[in-house]
Amino acid sequence: MWELKTTPLSADAFRPFGEVIETDNASEIRLINKGTTTRFHDIAPVDVSAEGGHPLISIFRGKPFDFPIRIEMMERHPLGSQAFMPLSARPYLIVVAHDESGAPGEPVAFLAAPGQGISYHRNVWHHPLLALEEVSDFLVVDRGGKGDNLEESDCAVIYEIVA
Numbered sequence: 001m002w003e004l005k006t007t008p009l010s011a012d013a014f015r016p017f018g019e020v021i022e023t024d025n026a027s028e029i030r031l032i033n034k035g036t037t038t039r040f041h042d043i044a045p046v047d048v049s050a051e052g053g054h055p056l057i058s059i060f061r062g063k064p065f066d067f068p069i070r071i072e073m074m075e076r077h078p079l080g081s082q083a084f085m086p087l088s089a090r091p092y093l094i095v096v097a098h099d100e101s102g103a104p105g106e107p108v109a110f111l112a113a114p115g116q117g118i119s120y121h122r123n124v125w126h127h128p129l130l131a132l133e134e135v136s137d138f139l140v141v142d143r144g145g146k147g148d149n150l151e152e153s154d155c156a157v158i159y160e161i162v163a
């Protein structure tokens with residue numbers, strides 16, 4: 001088993017895999033509603049229209065994982081992006097990987113700070129939701145519609161996140 005170290009989530013480090021959803025990452029900041037609201041505009045695209053798909057808003061309630069956490073498989077969504085915005089002010093883990101000839105390469109693990117969301121680009125290998133500490137709710141924006149939008153693959157070796 002190989003140890004997988006985590007690094008703090010940042011927009012730059014995560015860019016090859018998707019976007020970090022946080023106010024600092026807005027493409028534009030607009031004062032709206034007669035100045036009573038600030039719009040942090042266009043933080044991440046929603047890419048769900050492939051093969052006639054449509055956007056879904058769901059809530060995922062994740063049970064917390066206890067360390068050490070084994071990373072044995074990854075998944076990806078060939079037809080759409082998938083965004084997670086935590087509704088609880090708790091950290092959580094994100095594990096992603098580049099594609100290597102149709103299978104996930106060496107995983108990269110990020111620790112999200114409370115309040116940081118993420119959006120995986122379409123077809124990016126990632127581990128299913130990894131909540132920490134307590135049961136945690138996430139607002140999820142992803143694709144609904146026909147077609148197989150879930151591909152799973154075992155990791156070439158088993159990784160362990162120790163803390």
Ligand SMILES: NC(=O)N[C@@H](O)C(=O)O
Pocket residue numbers: 075082126127128129
């Ligand atoms: N399967 C499902 O809806 N969840 C996963 O895609 C995930 O990334 O958690």
Ligand code: NI
Pocket residue numbers: 075077082126128
């Ligand atoms: Ni997913």
